[in-house]
Amino acid sequence: MEFIIITLVKMALTAFVLLTACAYLVWIERKVLAHIQLRPGPYFVGPHGLLQPLADLIKLLTKEGVVPASVNPFFYLLAPFLAVTLGLTSIVVIPFTPEFEIFGVKTAMGLTDLNIAVLFVLAISSLGVYGIAIGGWASNNKYSLMGGLRSASQMISYELPLALAIVAPLLLMNTLNFRTIIEAQSGYWFGVIPKWNVFAMPVPQIFSFLIFMTAGFAETNRVPFDLPEAESELVAGFHTEYSSMMFASFFMAEYANIITICCVATVLFLGGWHPLWPAGYGSDLVPPLLLAAAGAMLLFHAGQAVRWRSWDRFSFPVIGVIFLGLSGFFFIPLLKPILVPLFWFLLKAGFLIFVFIWIRGTLPRFRYDQLMRFAWTFLFPVAVVNLLVTGLLVALAGN
Amino acid sequence: MPTSIIEAYFPVLLQVLLAATIAGALIALGVLLGKRVKNKVKDTPYECGITPTGSAKERFSVKFYLVAMLFILFDIEAIFLYPWAVVYRELKLFAFFEMLLFIVLVLAGFFYIWKKGVLNWAIEESEQGKTR
Numbered sequence A: 001m002e003f004i005i006i007t008l009v010k011m012a013l014t015a016f017v018l019l020t021a022c023a024y025l026v027w028i029e030r031k032v033l034a035h036i037q038l039r040p041g042p043y044f045v046g047p048h049g050l051l052q053p054l055a056d057l058i059k060l061l062t063k064e065g066v067v068p069a070s071v072n073p074f075f076y077l078l079a080p081f082l083a084v085t086l087g088l089t090s091i092v093v094i095p096f097t098p099e100f101e102i103f104g105v106k107t108a109m110g111l112t113d114l115n116i117a118v119l120f121v122l123a124i125s126s127l128g129v130y131g132i133a134i135g136g137w138a139s140n141n142k143y144s145l146m147g148g149l150r151s152a153s154q155m156i157s158y159e160l161p162l163a164l165a166i167v168a169p170l171l172l173m174n175t176l177n178f179r180t181i182i183e184a185q186s187g188y189w190f191g192v193i194p195k196w197n198v199f200a201m202p203v204p205q206i207f208s209f210l211i212f213m214t215a216g217f218a219e220t221n222r223v224p225f226d227l228p229e230a231e232s233e234l235v236a237g238f239h240t241e242y243s244s245m246m247f248a249s250f251f252m253a254e255y256a257n258i259i260t261i262c263c264v265a266t267v268l269f270l271g272g273w274h275p276l277w278p279a280g281y282g283s284d285l286v287p288p289l290l291l292a293a294a295g296a297m298l299l300f301h302a303g304q305a306v307r308w309r310s311w312d313r314f315s316f317p318v319i320g321v322i323f324l325g326l327s328g329f330f331f332i333p334l335l336k337p338i339l340v341p342l343f344w345f346l347l348k349a350g351f352l353i354f355v356f357i358w359i360r361g362t363l364p365r366f367r368y369d370q371l372m373r374f375a376w377t378f379l380f381p382v383a384v385v386n387l388l389v390t391g392l393l394v395a396l397a398g399n
Numbered sequence B: 001m002p003t004s005i006i007e008a009y010f011p012v013l014l015q016v017l018l019a020a021t022i023a024g025a026l027i028a029l030g031v032l033l034g035k036r037v038k039n040k041v042k043d044t045p046y047e048c049g050i051t052p053t054g055s056a057k058e059r060f061s062v063k064f065y066l067v068a069m070l071f072i073l074f075d076i077e078a079i080f081l082y083p084w085a086v087v088y089r090e091l092k093l094f095a096f097f098e099m100l101l102f103i104v105l106v107l108a109g110f111f112y113i114w115k116k117g118v119l120n121w122a123i124e125e126s127e128q129g130k131t132r
Helices: A002-036 A052-062 A073-093 A117-138 A142-173 A178-183 A206-219 A244-268 A283-302 A312-329 A336-360 A368-398 B005-033 B062-086 B093-115 B125-131
Strands: A100-102 A105-107
Touching: A002 A052, A002 A073, A002 A105, A002 A244, A002 A336, A002 B005, A052 A244, A052 B005, A073 A117, A073 A244, A073 B005, A100 A336, A117 A142, A117 A244, A142 A178, A142 A206, A142 A368, A142 B062, A178 A244, A206 A244, A206 A336, A206 A368, A244 A336, A244 B005, A283 A312, A283 A336, A368 B062, A368 B093, B062 B093
Parallel strands: none
Antiparallel strands: A100 A105
């Protein structure tokens, strides 16, 4: 009974955070892209456009969901449903913190702890192809069909290097369980360099990490591999016919998939919740200091608000005080063992998500034949060679 | 670590149900809250404002079919690598050379399809010259 209650509480918390993150990633992405292009981005709905995701949600819910007469209604509605369901499922196996004890109960942030977590994530992400392929086919639109086909063949092509890139760190870890993988990456070389898989001995997994991230971009249909959407040739690809919430569902699934890919990369290559440098050198103090600095900066800028940004005078101090309060939480002994690892995990995953947006603001789109050639004749052989070199070095070092 | 298999997979089941509920609720809410105006032009597939000709259920390039077949072949190879990786520390060099043989055999097939031009999506420049 106790187990069920804990599971339900954690599940509600995770679902709330994940859905909020999906909604606010849209805002973050628009803001980051805007600042890359030297414009302010969303600005008028709430302070600095912070209420924009809510306004978008209301707008999308009240728009008409057009179901054209020529579509196959069952599959047409099934596609966004499948995409969202599968996108929100994989988060279940990601462990966010080590085990801790709270109110006499031993638990951990992270919903479950499967011994085949790696295979589970791969299986769910492969199923993600169905949402897009079915959507493209059921729309009965030439652009949708082309977009759906391209997307499906792109996603299955890049799944090979993705799967091969995951095997290389597994040779070092010899387990498919995420918690064990993270725990094996604790400790520091020479007391300072973290023993994450990207810095692992005898063979640093930096190439596996790069292959994994590149394939991850293609798996989530992001720039520079956003061929399914290719506005300039296919209107909007597989979701040309979709509107209102069905259209938003595909984007929610895309953001959920980005979050999952970044979390998996953090677990497999960046040492999960282990801090960048040892706690002995004060890594525990980083999160409260960062939050306190952000709070102090907001309080300082509130006094300097210019006339045409007059709401800053009110909103900045409020958010600043919230940040200062949050930094205090890191000193409560009961919460510290939960919050510090959680902070480091989310910092690494958040940085990878930022890289996704950064690259979108930097790179142009591939041509379709370049994309397929890159997957099969470059990424796949490189992943195989990387795997064999890792295997050989691990075997020799073990003897 | 969860102590039993039920304890490990019960949250997975719950999460799938929760995700399906959220997905269903989003689409249902969109249908319920959005107003509906039926009209003949709106019912046609979008084709940049031009009256659509024919059906979209057309024939498509055989390349997509070939990619699907290649994926099945090579993905099964990748799946074989996972149990191999898990027991690697115990078998070491023996496991390495066994897997090397397997990968070399698979790669032989890979280079065959590469040379046959299955992976080449662009029209060759020489072929382009012929068609012109």
